[in-house]
Amino acid sequence: MQQAAGLEELGREIAVASVFLDRAEEQISRxxxxxxxxxxxxxxxxLANGHILLEGVPGLAKTLIVRTFASAMNLQFQRxxxxxxxxxxDLVGTMVYNPKDMEFxxxxxxxxxxxxxxxxxxxxxxxxxxxxLEAMQEKQVTIGSSTxxxxxxxxxLATQNPIEHEGTYLLPEAQIDRFMxxxxxxxxxxxxxxxxxxxxxASGTIPEVMAVVEAGDIVRAxxxxxxxxxxxxxxxxxxxxxxxxRNPDRYGLASLAAMIEYGASPRxxxxxxxxxxxxxxxxxxxYITPEDVKAIAYETLRHRIIPGYEAEADNIKTDDxxxxxxxHVQVP
Amino acid sequence: MILIxxxxxxxxxxxxxxxxxxxxxxxxxxxxxxxxxxxSVYAGERVICMIRVRHPEGLLAALxxxxxxxxxxxxxxxxxxxxxxxxxxxxxDRFELELAVFGSGRQNLPEFAIMFRDSEGHRTGxxxxxxxxxxxxxxxxxxxxxxxxxxxxxxxxxxxxxxLMPFLxxxxxxxxxxxxxxxxVKRKVRLFAETVDPAQVAHRKLRKLGSRLSGGLAPVxxxxxxxxxxxxxxxxxxxxxxxxxxxxxIERDLRKLGVSSxxxxxxxxxxxxxxxxxxxxxxxxxSLKSIRQAEDLIGSGRDGGG
Numbered sequence: 219m220q221q222a223a224g225l226e227e228l229g230r231e232i233a234v235a236s237v238f239l240d241r242a243e244e245q246i247s248r249x250x251x252x253x254x255x256x257x258x259x260x261x262x263x264x265l266a267n268g269h270i271l272l273e274g275v276p277g278l279a280k281t282l283i284v285r286t287f288a289s290a291m292n293l294q295f296q297r298x299x300x301x302x303x304x305x306x307x308d309l310v311g312t313m314v315y316n317p318k319d320m321e322f323x324x325x326x327x328x329x330x331x332x333x334x335x336x337x338x339x340x341x342x343x344x345x346x347x348x349x350x351l352e353a354m355q356e357k358q359v360t361i362g363s364s365t366x367x368x369x370x371x372x373x374x375l376a377t378q379n380p381i382e383h384e385g386t387y388l389l390p391e392a393q394i395d396r397f398m399x400x401x402x403x404x405x406x407x408x409x410x411x412x413x414x415x416x417x418x419x420a421s422g423t424i425p426e427v428m429a430v431v432e433a434g435d436i437v438r439a440x441x442x443x444x445x446x447x448x449x450x451x452x453x454x455x456x457x458x459x460x461x462x463x464r465n466p467d468r469y470g471l472a473s474l475a476a477m478i479e480y481g482a483s484p485r486x487x488x489x490x491x492x493x494x495x496x497x498x499x500x501x502x503x504x505y506i507t508p509e510d511v512k513a514i515a516y517e518t519l520r521h522r523i524i525p526g527y528e529a530e531a532d533n534i535k536t537d538d539x540x541x542x543x544x545x546h547v548q549v550p
Numbered sequence: 551m552i553l554i555x556x557x558x559x560x561x562x563x564x565x566x567x568x569x570x571x572x573x574x575x576x577x578x579x580x581x582x583x584x585x586x587x588x589x590s591v592y593a594g595e596r597v598i599c600m601i602r603v604r605h606p607e608g609l610l611a612a613l614x615x616x617x618x619x620x621x622x623x624x625x626x627x628x629x630x631x632x633x634x635x636x637x638x639x640x641x642x643d644r645f646e647l648e649l650a651v652f653g654s655g656r657q658n659l660p661e662f663a664i665m666f667r668d669s670e671g672h673r674t675g676x677x678x679x680x681x682x683x684x685x686x687x688x689x690x691x692x693x694x695x696x697x698x699x700x701x702x703x704x705x706x707x708x709x710x711x712x713x714l715m716p717f718l719x720x721x722x723x724x725x726x727x728x729x730x731x732x733x734x735v736k737r738k739v740r741l742f743a744e745t746v747d748p749a750q751v752a753h754r755k756l757r758k759l760g761s762r763l764s765g766g767l768a769p770v771x772x773x774x775x776x777x778x779x780x781x782x783x784x785x786x787x788x789x790x791x792x793x794x795x796x797x798x799x800i801e802r803d804l805r806k807l808g809v810s811s812x813x814x815x816x817x818x819x820x821x822x823x824x825x826x827x828x829x830x831x832x833x834x835x836x837s838l839k840s841i842r843q844a845e846d847l848i849g850s851g852r853d854g855g856g
Binding site for chain 2: 225451504505507509512544546548550
């Protein structure tokens with residue numbers, strides 16, 4: 219049995235167009251040992267035009283992952299260390315006086331790059347966070363009276379340290395919602411850590427990474443992703459998952475109803491669909507299946523569910539809610 | 551006046567009639583009646599002695615008892631007095647004596663005297679009485695006992711629990727029997743459910759699906775149901791979570807189990823996925839062929855698995 223003729227053709231195009239990702243993955247793996255799932259999520263966010271909130275304790279190579287990713291993808295990279303004394307102008311740029319022509323000229327800030335690593339975003343005050351998140355949403359910034367479009371692709375990877383909250387400004391829920399995914403960077407496996415240690419001790423230098431992506435590869439991939447077929451059954455499945463975070467009792471999860479204070483917003487449905495399509499693209503498929511949805515459900519939903527007092531008292535995490543929902547919502 | 555006096559005298563005489571002849575009633579002569587209850591007590595218990603004195607109106611009656619040593623074997627515990635006018639021209643005084651009784655055998659009530667005075671307090675007469683009534687004293691204590699027995703609180707009749715015991719036991723036995731029956735039925739149902747071959751169930755559903763397909767069911771719908779039947783079979787036969795799992799999760803589980811018909815099962819599930827998610831439009835023949843493949847798979851899977 220064959221899939222629909224249009225999808226078969228699209229599938230072939232996707233197979234050809236997604237090769238660059240395999241090449242990039244191979245390059246990244248030369249420098250980054252393990253963390254395959256994190257790297258895949260970064261690919262998905264790039265393809266789906268989303269942003270990522272990375273959370274992990276210090277020393278897990280978060281910065282190295284993003285820097286290596288940008289190098290392999292041939293993208294301009296900027297790392298911004300957020301501090302409490304930062305101003306929005308430090309991010310977006312400012313008007314600088316030129317004594318030669320006696321005029322003010324806009325000077326673009328570090329935000330003008332393809333891949334931005336916003337390190338420890340929760341260390342900056344709310345106005346700086348807002349400036350960044352507005353830029354993420356609008357894909358443009360205004361300096362003085364001039365508005366500048368940010369480069370395309372434009373992706374922000376913001377990091378948060380989950381264990382250190384002193385002197386930090388927690389991101390408001392409305393702003394966290396703008397991140398397509400929240401990716402938890404976990405410790406490497408035992409064997410991986412052994413390899414990391416051996417590699418670092420042997421050479422003392424970081425392996426070189428080649429840029430393997432050509433200009434236009436990402437744009438072409440995004441166009442193909444737009445054409446990926448989404449069956450109404452899968453669409454309903456996505457909405458079911460999101461609605462289940464708001465009304466768990468409707469899906470036989472009455473025990474979660476008291477635990478969840480607020481469920482995911484409609485933005486979650488949109489991002490679930492976009493991310494699932496990007497995931498299908500990574501699988502060289504021209505249609506999405508519930509597997510694609512399940513694969514990115516944790517990353518897309520975990521930061522959009524606000525647990526209630528009871529859940530916090532019982533140390534129940536939002537990942538537990540997502541797991542329950544995935545196990546109870548019927549797969550088409 | 552004479553007539554009124556005559557009538558009142560007649561009435562007084564009529565009223566005197568039921569009185570025992572402790573003292574003979576007559577004009578101007580009071581009538582005295584003595585009674586005691588109970589008439590049989592244990593030593594130390596108490597009796598109530600009631601002395602009723604009926605006399606013409608205008609006189610006052612007073613009871614005179616001998617001193618305590620003369621009262622033996624009775625001890626006066628309490629006394630009470632009340633008056634009434636049972637009929638015109640007559641009055642009745644009632645003296646209620648509470649007496650503790652000691653000794654043993656039949657004991658006559660103590661003697662007493664009634665003193666009468668007129669309304670001005672002048673003594674008009676005195677009558678001495680020796681009651682005929684007596685009390686029988688049963689002795690369960692030494693005869694020398696002369697202490698008062700305390701009043702026993704009235705004993706309430708006990709609820710006949712023993713009579714209820716057979717009913718209670720019957721209720722317990724019945725409840726136990728019902729619970730046992732429920733347990734056995736539940737066990738039987740569970741054993742029956744376990745013994746029902748999932749392959750048989752799947753075969754029956756596939757035959758039904760085939761006939762519905764021949765009856766005009768859309769192939770897309772057919773594959774939807776086929777996928778459901780296969781998942782249900784896999785869940786029950788191989789004891790894996792298949793109904794809420796995606797194809798890739800089933801693939802992982804079956805691979806771990808080393809199922810012999812792994813490739814054929816996955817081909818069938820992936821075909822169903824193509825129809826469900828990739829807009830594939832199979833023909834009726836292809837659908838029938840898939841149903842037959844499913845039947846063969848289920849037949850071949852009887853030996854292995856769960």
